[in-house]
Amino acid sequence: MQLQVARIGKPHGIRGEVTVQVLTDAPEDRFVPGTEFVVEPASAGPLIVSSARWNKDILLLGFEEIATRNDAETLRGAKLFIETEELDEDDDEGWYEHELVGLEARVGSQVVGKVAALNTMPVQDLLVVTTPGGEEILIPFVEQIVPEVNIEEGFVLLTPPDGLFELNSDQDAGAGPESKA
Template sequence: MQLQVARIGKPHGIRGEVTVQVLTDAPEDRFIPGTRFMVEPASAGPLTVDSARWNKDILLLGFEGIETRNQAEALRGAKLFIETEELEEEDDEGWYEHELVGLEVRVGDAVVGRISGLRTLPVQDLIVVEAPDGQEILIPFVEEIVPEVNVGEKYILVTPPPGLFEINVDDSGETPGAGGSGADEAEPGKPQAGDNA
């Protein structure tokens, strides 16, 4: 089975480059020089990437053997495909940003924020969480830290390592206003509880 990753648009310049409509979430990985694509119609390919560069937000590709504007024009409308064995496994385990944004982030039974975005990085993805106080927290999107994603019930379950979320600050034994044995440790110049000014 094959997956379409791009559709060729109009020529760019006179040296055989073409614009492409990108249909993949990882263009930096899919269009590197040397990558070979199956093409529809088959008579136009296969095509091997010779160069890839961005002109603002438009991807420009050059292909081996395509050296003139006329040759590039002949490719207009052609669809580029790659084998999907690797991609199928990734897609089964992956999530798109629009599926995650708005989901509650839970640590146990506590709701610690909501997902506001997803940052896709070469090493690992990061979930962007907005805490109730407006603070932005980044969570590595790995199974050890995010063991459960439940889109149907609109939440993810997180098991954060120490320090990732400071959600237990008020339960650390230093809760402000907790009284206790602090009477003998009041700061100089400050009245202790029960003092009359």
């Protein structure tokens, strides 16, 4: 299985560097020279990192296969993936989107929806939970609100503060646990 770790943005300079939207918590480990990425679309890769540097808060990558700004322009919007076999098995502190998508979202023993996505944001990540009625609820992915993730049993436990489901809902009835009998 592959895990997306970045999306390529616009070219930077004339030597083929590109800006990168980082989608991993460990960019210093993922984007070192010599690292090979699977690329989507496949016609753009694979790509091997030749340089990685930060310009303020933006990661700039150079690739062995890309030498000019024009070449770099062809990569705009491409997605960079690693093989999950390369991941650190001792990483018990985090989860990847592919592990969370499809898990039941529970409040107590009641199923209130399924995890549809993980939105990686600068301040905190958000779980996107789809309710049985088809609504999307955004849940801050913090320990106080999501105290348990049980991959083996297929669920995340939610302890939402009052009003969280209603805040995210277009309907007065809401999708919260109190609306189900």
